[in-house]
Amino acid sequence: MNLAIFLTFASITTSPFPNLQIKPCPSYSFFSKAKTRSICRTLIHCSLTHEGFKPCECFDLYNEVVSYREAWSWQNSIVKQKKALIDRNEDCADTLIILQHGPVFTMGAGSSEKYLKFDINNAPYDVYRTERGGEVTYHGPGQLVMYPIINLRNHKKDLHWYLRALEEVVIRVLSATFSIEASRQEGLTGVWVGDQKLAAIGIRVSHWITYHGLALNVTTDLTPFHWIVPCGIQNRQVGSIKGLLGKLQPSNGRREHSIYNTDNLSQNKNVDDSKLIDIAHDSLMKQFSEVFQVEIHKKTISYLDLLGEKTIQHHQIEHDIIQ
Numbered sequence: 001m002n003l004a005i006f007l008t009f010a011s012i013t014t015s016p017f018p019n020l021q022i023k024p025c026p027s028y029s030f031f032s033k034a035k036t037r038s039i040c041r042t043l044i045h046c047s048l049t050h051e052g053f054k055p056c057e058c059f060d061l062y063n064e065v066v067s068y069r070e071a072w073s074w075q076n077s078i079v080k081q082k083k084a085l086i087d088r089n090e091d092c093a094d095t096l097i098i099l100q101h102g103p104v105f106t107m108g109a110g111s112s113e114k115y116l117k118f119d120i121n122n123a124p125y126d127v128y129r130t131e132r133g134g135e136v137t138y139h140g141p142g143q144l145v146m147y148p149i150i151n152l153r154n155h156k157k158d159l160h161w162y163l164r165a166l167e168e169v170v171i172r173v174l175s176a177t178f179s180i181e182a183s184r185q186e187g188l189t190g191v192w193v194g195d196q197k198l199a200a201i202g203i204r205v206s207h208w209i210t211y212h213g214l215a216l217n218v219t220t221d222l223t224p225f226h227w228i229v230p231c232g233i234q235n236r237q238v239g240s241i242k243g244l245l246g247k248l249q250p251s252n253g254r255r256e257h258s259i260y261n262t263d264n265l266s267q268n269k270n271v272d273d274s275k276l277i278d279i280a281h282d283s284l285m286k287q288f289s290e291v292f293q294v295e296i297h298k299k300t301i302s303y304l305d306l307l308g309e310k311t312i313q314h315h316q317i318e319h320d321i322i323q
Contacts, residue, residue: 054094054154056294059304061099062281063274065141068104068128071097074304075211078149082209086151092209094294095149097304098281101139103224108134108202115229124227132202132212135232142219142240142273144280146288152208155292159205166214167191169287170199173216177283180244188233191216196239200231218242218280219273242276 059074078095085092103125105116111129113120115136120127127136139145146169152162167184170191174180182191182198191199199216217240225238289296 053289053293053295056094056096056289056292056296058096058098058285058296058298059301060285060298061097061301062144062277064099065102066099068101068106068126068139071099071101071145071147072128072130075147075149079206079209079211082149082151083207086153086207086209092151092153094151094154094292096288096296097147097149098284099145099147100141100143101145103138103140104128105136105138105224105228106130106132107136108132111135112232115232117227117229124224130204130212132204134202135230136228137200137202137215137230138224138228139215140220140224142221142242142277143215143217144277144284145213145215146284147213148210148288148292150210150292152205152210157208162205162210163189163201163203165291166201166203167199169284169291170214170216172287172291173280173283174198174241176287177279178241178245180241190231193239193244196237196244197230197233198239198241198244216241216280216284218277241280242273245276 074097082092082095105123105125105127107127107129109129109131110133112135116123116127118124148166150162152158155165156162164184167190171182171184174182174191174193180193182193184190185192189201190197191201199214201214203210203212205211217238219242220240222238222240222243230236230238285296288294
């Protein structure tokens with residue numbers, strides 16, 4: 001079974017996860033300058049533990065800018081390994097990669113070039129045509145990208161459920177952590193605040209193994225989205241957490257469940273981007289663990305480097321970049 005899905009399935013407007021409660025992340029002092037950018041290295045052997053949850057190995061590179069080509073090769077290699085385990089009737093656990101990309105445009109297998117507002121032979125950044133479904137999107141610094149390589153046999157062999165679960169992760173992050181009321185939109189996949197899309201979702205599923213994933217705009221420079229029709233959806237906007245927080249009005253005490261004071265945010269425009277990325281990352285990890293009921297075990301990054309070297313030797317990924 002090989003399926004590619006990207007922004008095509010009809011969405012539902014109510015949560016399919018009524019039994020899971022939103023729990024706020026640990027409290028932060030938002031304006032603290034003590035936060036170090038080496039957090040993903042120091043936490044490399046830490047885990048999010050929940051009794052009875054299934055294990056999920058995590059390669060946490062959220063503070064790193066990783067080339068799209070390299071991350072793509074990691075995914076293909078991990079998928080190949082998981083398929084081999086399944087063929088041998090061995091246990092196949094889940095994997096999560098979280099990172100940022102350098103500026104790049106990606107297209108699905110059947111994407112149309114009509115949604116590019118530039119000459120593809122003179123593109124401002126590299127353009128990759130991938131095996132996922134759907135239309136063009138942009139990745140860049142300040143955007144947190146999650147690549148869940150999930151064995152749906154461990155969850156539900158239901159692609160609609162999986163798409164809704166990814167949306168649920170982001171909706172909970174925005175609500176519990178940033179006091180932002182986000183939603184699904186009928187007929188579209190992704191997470192929206194009004195007519196602004198904050199998170200895009202594009203997946204590939206092969207033998208019930210998922211790859212590709214979701215991208216959440218945190219502090220992203222949104223300018224490159226103006227050079228495309230994002231996801232092929234006309235007359236809609238793309239937004240970011242930072243942009244929405246800058247428009248927040250004082251909450252008069254009604255947002256006490258947020259992990260920081262949004263009243264202060266609405267009055268201070270000089271928010272440190274790295275701190276915002278840290279907070280969004282921590283919340284994404286927590287909500288992913290809760291929604292998918294997995295226990296996060298962080299792994300060393302050297303293993304991914306080895307995978308990438310092997311994959312590049314055998315996978316002609318360089319042929320997929322559009323010149």
